Amino acid sequence: MEVILKDDIKGLGYKNDLVKVKPGYGRNYLIPNNFAILATSSTKKELAETLKQVAHKAEKLKTSAVELAAKLAETTLDIPAKVGETGKIFGAVTTLQVSDALAAKGLIVDRKKISFKTDVKEAGEHIASIDLHKEVKVELKFKVVSA
Numbered sequence: 001m002e003v004i005l006k007d008d009i010k011g012l013g014y015k016n017d018l019v020k021v022k023p024g025y026g027r028n029y030l031i032p033n034n035f036a037i038l039a040t041s042s043t044k045k046e047l048a049e050t051l052k053q054v055a056h057k058a059e060k061l062k063t064s065a066v067e068l069a070a071k072l073a074e075t076t077l078d079i080p081a082k083v084g085e086t087g088k089i090f091g092a093v094t095t096l097q098v099s100d101a102l103a104a105k106g107l108i109v110d111r112k113k114i115s116f117k118t119d120v121k122e123a124g125e126h127i128a129s130i131d132l133h134k135e136v137k138v139e140l141k142f143k144v145v146s147a
Contacts (some may be wrong), residue, residue: 001026002039004047009035014134016051018044065133068107072130072138077101080147083123093120093144098128101142120144 001023005013009030013019018039021030030036037043079101081089099111113131120126128140 003030003036004039004043005030005036007035016047016054018047062133062135065136068109069130069132069136069138071107072102072109072140075102075105075107075140077105077140077142078145079142081123081144083144083146087123089121089123089144091121093126095128098140098142102140114140 002018002020003026005015005017005019008014012021019036021036026036026038031038039047077098079093079097081091081093083089093116095111095114095116098114099109102109109130109132115129115131117127117129123144123146125141125143128142130138130140132138
């Protein structure tokens with residue numbers, strides 16, 4: 001079953017992408033929750049027209065994402081957390097903490113675009129992946145330090 005995504009869906013695709021999904025997933029989750037529409041010949045024509053109109057705006061978004069990625073690549077963060085005697089922190093560092101630390105430095109990144117490969121539960125250096133744009137991804141190094 002082919003659907004056209006209305007929003008970015010992690011692991012599936014980006015807004016206005018034409019993707020193939022299993023019929024149950026499309027009918028029971030994506031379409032009822034208004035995340036996607038069924039890809040018929042008429043909706044595919046509408047998508048083509050929409051993509052033509054959006055191309056200029058997308059180029060501006062990409063250039064701003066590249067500029068932000070360059071700033072993020074140079075940035076190192078220190079995230080304070082309560083650390084036990086063994087070096088493990090109480091709880092875990094979340095994407096919200098990374099987003100807030102970036103905002104304190106004047107770099108605004110939505111926390112939903114930040115992800116970790118593994119849970120951050122120890123003090124030390126870690127890497128966060130930030131998905132700024134369909135084609136622009138950056139890895140941010142940050143340190144978890146004792147508060």
